[in-house]
Amino acid sequence: MSKNPMILDHPLVQHKVSHLRDRNTGTKEFKELVSEIAMLLCYEATRDLPTEEVEIETPVAIAKTRVLSGRKLALVPILRAGLGMVDGMLTLLPAAKVGHIGLYRNEETLEPVEYYCKLPSDIAERDVMVLDPMLATGGSAVDAITQIKKRGAKSIKFLAIIAAPEGLERLHTAHPDVDIYVAALDEKLNENGYIIPGLGDAGDRIFGTK
Ligand SMILES: O=P(O)(O)OC[C@H]1O[C@H](OP(=O)(O)OP(=O)(O)O)[C@H](O)[C@@H]1O
Ligand SMILES: O=c1cc[nH]c(=O)[nH]1
Ligand SMILES: [Mg+2]
Numbered sequence: 001m002s003k004n005p006m007i008l009d010h011p012l013v014q015h016k017v018s019h020l021r022d023r024n025t026g027t028k029e030f031k032e033l034v035s036e037i038a039m040l041l042c043y044e045a046t047r048d049l050p051t052e053e054v055e056i057e058t059p060v061a062i063a064k065t066r067v068l069s070g071r072k073l074a075l076v077p078i079l080r081a082g083l084g085m086v087d088g089m090l091t092l093l094p095a096a097k098v099g100h101i102g103l104y105r106n107e108e109t110l111e112p113v114e115y116y117c118k119l120p121s122d123i124a125e126r127d128v129m130v131l132d133p134m135l136a137t138g139g140s141a142v143d144a145i146t147q148i149k150k151r152g153a154k155s156i157k158f159l160a161i162i163a164a165p166e167g168l169e170r171l172h173t174a175h176p177d178v179d180i181y182v183a184a185l186d187e188k189l190n191e192n193g194y195i196i197p198g199l200g201d202a203g204d205r206i207f208g209t210k
Helices: 011-021 027-045 081-092 139-150 165-174 202-207
Strands: 051-057 062-068 073-079 100-105 112-118 127-131 155-163 179-185
Touching (some): 011 027, 011 155, 011 179, 027 081, 027 179, 027 202, 073 081, 081 127, 081 202, 100 139, 112 139, 127 139, 139 155, 139 165, 155 165, 165 179
Parallel strands (some): 073 127, 155 179
Antiparallel strands (some): 051 062, 100 112
């Protein structure tokens, strides 16, 4: 990857993120947009997957062409909000295994509290993509990636929809080997650790809990 973080500047991504931010966007459309943006992030984050040449018989000739050369992949959404990105990713990567890490932010300290971790048993052999729509202070992403590395994974990417500069800095400092892909880079965090302008609480908007 040439740039870390990679901030997608594609018009489709910008258009969809604008609608996602809108406070008048309801749960159904919000979920659809998260899934679609995840698909576009996936397209960019898989640009370096290795391919191999094969011969395919078309109805008229033999084509020398390329297919993915069988790298094993794992998606690891950070619960809850990361779940919203899984379907979009699996649309493009149907063979990927899915692990889950449950984290929530302590509202006062803003530090992550871990409550669940279940990863594919062969995670150490897989290229891992960690998913969370929001990278705010970066505490959740850093903690999730630390847990995944403890279980042996060596190749890890992090995909978020909106990032704050504070979160990008913290994640890059803690895990400089991790390539980061984001759909939008925002201005700052407010005093409650929310991204400004952001989109509010992603988990609540995906699951309709507020
Ligand atoms: O970068 P950070 O400061 O750690 O903040 C980002 C985290 O906050 C949100 O989760 P939240 O704690 O709201 O849990 P939820 O997904 O269950 O709503 C979000 O989905 C990230 O996981
Ligand atoms: O702005 C924010 C920050 C953390 N988590 C969210 O869902 N939104
Ligand atoms: Mg939340």
